[in-house]
Amino acid sequence: MIDILxxxxxxLIAIKLTGKATQADMERIHELIHGIVDKGQQVDFYMxxxxFHxxxxxxxxxxxxxxxxxxxDYGRMAFVGDKKWLESAAKATDFFTASDVRYFDRDDxxxxxxWLEAE
Known part of the structure; x- marks a missing residue:
């Protein structure tokens, strides 16, 4: 499930991901992306x-x-959590995209x- 924060x-699209993300969840995010892109802006993410499964x-x-x-269309992305795989996912996303992607521990x-607001 994805909750909009x-x-x-x-x-900025700020979301909290728990359980499993569904097609309906992703369609909601897609609408938010279009709302930003249609204004000529890049989309930043706080995730x-x-x-999350x-x-x-x-x-x-x-x-x-x-x-x-x-x-x-993507700019900065912050992956926030307490799992080691998230740090690896952030590094891979940063490597394979033009986005600036960073991992932050849940306590951070x-x-x-x-960081997202500092642009």
Whole structure:
């Protein structure tokens, strides 16, 4: 499931991911992406992971389609959580995209938010 969190920046999508992400979750995010891109802005992400177990198949497929369509529309991304795999995922995302992606430990949420707002 994906919950939308309050964001302090017009081009920031802040979400909390728990359980499994579904196609409906990804479609909600896609609408938010379009709302930002249609204003000529890059999309920044704050993604907080808590007991996240990945995607169901339709959710994964939808996420892949969205990322392919908006590859060049993404700016900064903060991955926040307490799992070692998140740090590796952030490094891989940073390497394979033009985005600036960083991992922050759950205890460092505020630093992640400050980094995203510092542009």
């Amino acid at each position: 309050d964001a302090n920046k017009e081009n 907080e992971f808590e007991n 990945g995607y169901d198949m339709k959710g994964l497929w939808e996420d892949l389609k969205i990322d392919t369509a908006h590859f060049s 949420k505020q630093s992640a938010k400050e």
